[in-house]
Amino acid sequence: MVAKTFGGAVHGVDARTIMIEVNVGQGTKFFMSGLPDNAVKESQHRVESALKHARFFMPRNKTVVNLAPADLRKEGAAYDLSIALCVMKASGQLTTDKLDQYVIMGELALDGTLRPIRGVLPIAIQARKEGFKGFILPTDNAGEAAIVNNLEVYPVANLREAVDFLEEKIQIPSVHIDAREAFAAQLDRYDTDFRDVQGQENIKRALEIAAAGGHNVIMIGPPGAGKTMLAKRLPTILPPLTLHEALETTKIHSVAGRLTRQASLLTTRPFRAPHHTISDIALVGGGGIPQPGEISLANNGVLFLDELPEFKRSVLEVMRQPMEERRVTISRAKVSMEYPANFMLIASMNPCPCGYFNHPEKECVCGPGVVQRYLSKISGPLLDRIDLHVEVVPVSFDEMTANRRSETSETIRERVVKARERQALRFTDHPSIYCNAMMPSNMVKRICAIDDAGKTLLKSAMERIGLSARAYDRILKVSRTIADLAASDTIKTEHLAEAIQYRSLDREGWTG
Template identity: 50%
Template sequence: MLSTLNAAALIGIDAMQVAVETNVTGGIPSFTVVGLPDNAIRESRERILTAIRNSGFDIPPKKITVNLAPADIKKEGTAFDLPIAIGLLGSLNLIRHRFENTLILGELALDGSVRRINGALPVAIMAGKEKIKRLIVPQANAAEAAVAVSASNATIKVYGVETLNETVELVNGRSEQAPVTVNVAELFEREPEYPVDFADIKGQGAAKKALEIAAAGGHNVIMIGPPGSGKTMLAKGLPGILPPLSFEESLETTKIYSVANLLELQRPLMVTRPFRSPHHTTSNIALIGGGSNAKPGEVSLAHNGILFLDELPEFTRNALEVLRQPLEDREVTVSRISITTRYPAGFMLIAAMNPSPAGALKDRDGNLTATPPQIQRYLSKISGPLLDRIDIHIDVPKVENTELFSTSTAENSQTIRKRVIEARKIQLERFNGTPKIYTNAQMNAKMIKLFCRLDTESSQKLMDAMNRLNLSARAHDRILKVSRTIADLEGSEKIAMKHLIQGIQYRNLDRDFWSF
């Protein structure tokens, strides 16, 4: 007897509907799964049969064939355990056929309990679009799936199950379980906690101002300074001055974490911007994504947030070079033999480095801590094309003792964030109607020409700077973008000379910054 029900497969951070067709006939007993299943699905035979028997059902020896359609799309993961088990019980007439407009997903344990799966959020979004009326997922994924339903006002009902028997009761219509609901507005009302407040950082007024500009325009930053100058603390304080996530940004970020199985059980929706800080020994695949299962990497996990690379020259040259494409395109393409997957990677890059391989550039006596050739080799690990893609270069000097022991109160992150939000509002109005452009850092060449016009005197000043510093065309565009952001923070409609000069000063690594 044939039974058909709905399941789903993940393609990148999106889901597609999959029909699970289960047919049971007489003949030599066997259990075959077709439709391009991966090893985890092929191995599901023993899990499913054992879970069914341990749940109190008697499975006669039959020829069992399961087809996952469409058959030309690769199916991965253990989430097909539960729909295959329910389909098998339906084919054996051990449960009533009530699969219409129902989508089921879940991994089975041998005792019949249902375990958590990856990607419940994109599955729920897809189910709403496909007019599915009932979604059955593991209890651990129920709140995550309900977020998408609440946000889209879909008519789909989400049920969380903990066992195979509980799923059977739902399918048979004998369960009185209420659908799971989540108050999305309440999740956003919670005040996020940030580990570092700018008021806690002693000194570094110039660096704080540069990070405020970066936050306002979404610009990439590199900080250069000796150990102990506060580079890491400044980076960790940056999320506290960024504007809050919009719901669209939150949903897209949550989808990535859902697919990567990194979503916390108590947090079904990402409401704060991610801050990722991979170690410098991180491999290319871990950084950019990929592997046998084409998982999202650190650049995607930092989407709509911050990717902090401390000790930048210590990363391998290959690892740094793979950043060039996502920095430019705001997405990363992961290719395998059977499929090509695109993951969003719209992050702010915050990098930190020492001016010398020995740490500080000079010791207490004013002598270089390393020879000039050693310093040049150290700096050359960062390629010119990568530096061109970093908008703001910040000098972070050693904090003076007078500043460390000062009792004066610095400006807190909340105050700075208000200015950043106002500058972002100006940019949203400026780019209204332009898809996927929200900040000055995302402007293309046409937009730069339209929104970053200079008067004759300012144009000459920029030309002189380009000749003197030997700047590239990309660096020219970065200066104009940063200058536009500085003007926005001051509420200026035009880019004035002072805005341009400040933007040029943020190109430290384009000039002879270190005097040997």
């Protein structure tokens, strides 16, 4: 007898429906086909033990399990529950005719209890799209699947409970979550705020400009100047996530297995800060079983690279294309996966190995040429993709102990949102562009036009300060953002002058 039900396989950040078929007939042994990996093959032992503890049996006849489509590789232990139920149906232990109406997934423990699985959200979205009656899955994953509307989600704790539900011996209420209500209730709950930062007004201004235009930033300053503290507060002034962005970000974290039972929907922009010993695969994604990397986990949020020159050069170089295209493609011999990588890069670094080059009080002890060699660890093409270079100086004692109240993140974010609204209106005819940092070069010339006085200023800056040619477009984009913050339709000379000062690393002789 042949029994079948359905599951799902994650491909990138989307899912494909998998049909699980089991035939129990004459003969002996257990066979599995459909390109299963080792974790799927080992399900035989988990299923047999779970059936025994639930007071069922594993048939000793020839049992063939097929996972279709057969040319798509199946990975992980998430098919245990569906295989177990199909084995029971094919061997006459289960009488229900509803198996093929559901998507059924879950990893079985040896005693029959169910463990949570990865990638539930994209599988649930695909199940709704294909019109399945419901989704039967582990209790711990129910909240994640329930944010998909128009899909009945039935949480089960163990194999026996799943059997009793399908046989209609018990009723399990479906889980429903109003995604918009849950999203609104938890939106923008951050533990940090810019009001905690004393002084550093110029750095706050630079980060406000970065947030308003989606620009990448690098902060250069001595140890203890507050670079990390400021970077951690950047997400608090970014525009709030839209529901679409929240679902896209949640899908990535679901596929990577980073969601907790309490966080079924991400409502704050992610902030990822990998250590400088990270490998290139861990940063951009991939591996034997392809998984999203840190740049994808930072999608719609911030990727913070502390001590940038300490990262391996190969790690930094693999970021160049994803930063430009805002997505990363992982290619293998038989499959190619694409993950979103629309992130803001915030980097920090010391100006030299000892950390005190250009320090107002402490003397740098680095020898001749050491500073230049230290900075040369960051390649020109990578630096070219960073719009704002900001020098951070230590906060004085008087500033730290002052009773002045700093602006809150909410106040700064209001200005950022207004600037983004101006950009959204400007790029109405270009749906793939929604902030100034995403403008291509041909659009920069048209949108970031400057008058004769501005051209004279920019020419003088490039000649006298020694700005490189690659800084030209970046300065124009940043000046357009500064104008948006000032609610100005044109780029004025003062906007251009402020943008020019944010190109510290382009200055000739900056390293002595």
